[in-house]
Amino acid sequence: MRTVDVAIVGAGFAGLAMAGALRRAGRDDFVVLERAAEVGGTWRDNTYPGVACDVPAHLYSLAAHPNPHWSRTFAAGGEIQQYLRDVADREGLGDRLRRRTPLLGARWDAEGAVWHLDTGAEPVTARSLVLACGRLTEPHVPAIEGLESFAGPLFHSARWDHDVDLAGKRVAVVGTGASAVQLVPELARRAAHVTLFQRTPAWIVPRGGVDIPRAERERLAAHPGDLARLRAALYAEGEERFASRSGDAVASAAARDVALAHLHAQVADPALREALTPDYAFGCKRVLLSDAFYPAVASDAVTLEPTALASVEGSVLTAASGERHHADVLVLATGFAAAQQPYAELVRGEDDTLAAHWSAGMTSFGSTVVAGFPNLFVLNGPNASLGHNSAVLMAEEQAAYVVRALCERDRRSDRVLRVRPEAEAAYTDEIAEAAASTPWLTGGCRNWYVDDRSGRLTLLWPGTVQAFHERLTGADGSEFEPARAPVTGSLPTHPHG
Numbered sequence: 001m002r003t004v005d006v007a008i009v010g011a012g013f014a015g016l017a018m019a020g021a022l023r024r025a026g027r028d029d030f031v032v033l034e035r036a037a038e039v040g041g042t043w044r045d046n047t048y049p050g051v052a053c054d055v056p057a058h059l060y061s062l063a064a065h066p067n068p069h070w071s072r073t074f075a076a077g078g079e080i081q082q083y084l085r086d087v088a089d090r091e092g093l094g095d096r097l098r099r100r101t102p103l104l105g106a107r108w109d110a111e112g113a114v115w116h117l118d119t120g121a122e123p124v125t126a127r128s129l130v131l132a133c134g135r136l137t138e139p140h141v142p143a144i145e146g147l148e149s150f151a152g153p154l155f156h157s158a159r160w161d162h163d164v165d166l167a168g169k170r171v172a173v174v175g176t177g178a179s180a181v182q183l184v185p186e187l188a189r190r191a192a193h194v195t196l197f198q199r200t201p202a203w204i205v206p207r208g209g210v211d212i213p214r215a216e217r218e219r220l221a222a223h224p225g226d227l228a229r230l231r232a233a234l235y236a237e238g239e240e241r242f243a244s245r246s247g248d249a250v251a252s253a254a255a256r257d258v259a260l261a262h263l264h265a266q267v268a269d270p271a272l273r274e275a276l277t278p279d280y281a282f283g284c285k286r287v288l289l290s291d292a293f294y295p296a297v298a299s300d301a302v303t304l305e306p307t308a309l310a311s312v313e314g315s316v317l318t319a320a321s322g323e324r325h326h327a328d329v330l331v332l333a334t335g336f337a338a339a340q341q342p343y344a345e346l347v348r349g350e351d352d353t354l355a356a357h358w359s360a361g362m363t364s365f366g367s368t369v370v371a372g373f374p375n376l377f378v379l380n381g382p383n384a385s386l387g388h389n390s391a392v393l394m395a396e397e398q399a400a401y402v403v404r405a406l407c408e409r410d411r412r413s414d415r416v417l418r419v420r421p422e423a424e425a426a427y428t429d430e431i432a433e434a435a436a437s438t439p440w441l442t443g444g445c446r447n448w449y450v451d452d453r454s455g456r457l458t459l460l461w462p463g464t465v466q467a468f469h470e471r472l473t474g475a476d477g478s479e480f481e482p483a484r485a486p487v488t489g490s491l492p493t494h495p496h497g
Helices: 013-024 077-090 178-190 214-222 224-246 249-266 270-275 293-298 342-346 391-411 421-435 465-473
Strands: 002-009 030-033 105-109 114-118 124-131 154-156 170-174 193-197 302-305 309-313 316-319 324-326 329-332 376-378
Touching: 002 013, 002 114, 013 030, 013 077, 013 391, 030 124, 124 391, 170 178, 178 193, 178 293, 193 316, 214 224, 224 249, 224 465, 249 293, 293 302, 376 391, 391 465
Parallel strands: 002 030, 002 124, 124 376, 154 329, 170 193, 170 329, 193 302
Antiparallel strands: 105 114, 114 124, 309 316, 316 324
16 A cells, blocks of 8 residues: 555646655655556547637747747647656656556545555545546546447547548537537548538637747747746736636627628628537537638538437438438537536545535535545636636646645644535536626537536636636635534654645
C-alpha cells in the first residue's frame, strides 16, 4: 500500500496544473493516477479529423508553462497533446505519475482521516483526494431505436476509429456541436458524401487564426515579456466576451449580428440559411467558431438533414422528419456525459456517494469542495466551466485554492476539512441567482450546462474569470466546520503550509 499526502486523479490540464501547484508550494508528497497510458485527457482521447481548440493557444496553456512555439493561433489537438506531455516532463513527476492506473473506488475512512483508493493494483491511501477527471471524458450515446443494427462502422467522435477508410464511403454524422463543426469539413473532403443530422443549429462566428511564422515564434521565445503581454491581451479579449454570452442586450445583439452576417456571407441558399439559423438566444448553447463549416454544408458534398436521427435499420437512417438516408459509416458527434460525472459513483464520503449527493445536480462550495466529503477537492466539476474564456484559467484558480486549503487543513488539530452544508447551500444559491436571467436558463434551448434533473445551471460559472478569482481568494476558511478532536492513528502533520 502506498501512502501519500495528496492523490490526484487525472493527468489532463487540471491534474497537471494541480501537480505543478503542489510542487511550487513545496508539497512533493503526492501521486497522480492516470487511467490511460499517456497524459492529456480529452486531447489524448479526441483524435478525430480536424480536432483543435477554439481558444487561442497562447491562452490555452498553463501560466507556469507558457509556450512560445505554438504553430497556429488555434492549436490542433495533437499539438496540445504534445504540449501536455512536455509539461509532465518539465514538472519532473517521475514515479509520482502512475499511468495505466484507474480509480476504481474511493472511500473516506473517518477513523484514520484518510481516503482509501482502489486502483486494481497497489492500493493508495491519501490524506486528501483531488478529482481532476475532466467533464468531457465519457461519450454520450443517445438512445436511438435500432442503433445497434447499423450495418457498417459505428463510433463516437471521441473514440475515432482510424482503421476505417472513408474514401468512397457515405458517412452520416449525428450532431452539430463543437466536434461536428470541426469534423464535417474534413469528412466532406475525404468521403464520397456526408449526411449531417442536425437536431438544433448552432450560433457560429468567424474563427480567423493563422499559422504563426517561425520568426514570430522565435521572437516570443527570445522575449518572454512579449509572450506575457500577448497572453494578457488574449485574456482581456476573452473576459470581454462574457457580456455577449451571458445576455447583455447590447453585446448579445452585436454578436448575433456578426453570426448572422457570417451565415449569410457563406450560405447563399435561403432555405439552407433558414435551416442553419438558431431560434434561441445567442449564448444559450456554446457559441462555435468556424470558417469552414458553412461552406462545407453548402457544398454538394454534404446533405443537411435538419432533424434528429430517429431510428436505424441496417444502413438506412430515418430522421425525425421521416426522411430516409443511406450510410456506410455512422459517426456520433453527440457530446459527453458532462452534467453527471461518471466518477461520482466511485467516490463514497461520510454518508453516501458523490452520485447520491449530486442526484439533483452537482453542488459545491467554491466549485471545488463538497459537503459530506472531507479533504476532497473537485477540479473542472460543478460550475467551473466557461463559455467565454479559457477553462485552463479556472483549473489554475482551483489548484491555487486547494493549496491554500491544504495549509488550512494542516493548521487544524484533526487535519480534516469538512465543508459546512450551509456554505455549500449558500454558494449554490449564489450560482442560481447569478444565472437566473442568463440565456443559459432563459434562452429557449437545451444545453449541456444545465442538469435536466433539477433545471439548475451546474456546469458553467456564471461570471468572469476575474470574479471567480476574487470569489476563491476571498474564501477565509469559514466554509469549513471547526476542527474536531484528533483521531488516533492519523498521518503526521505536513511540514509545509
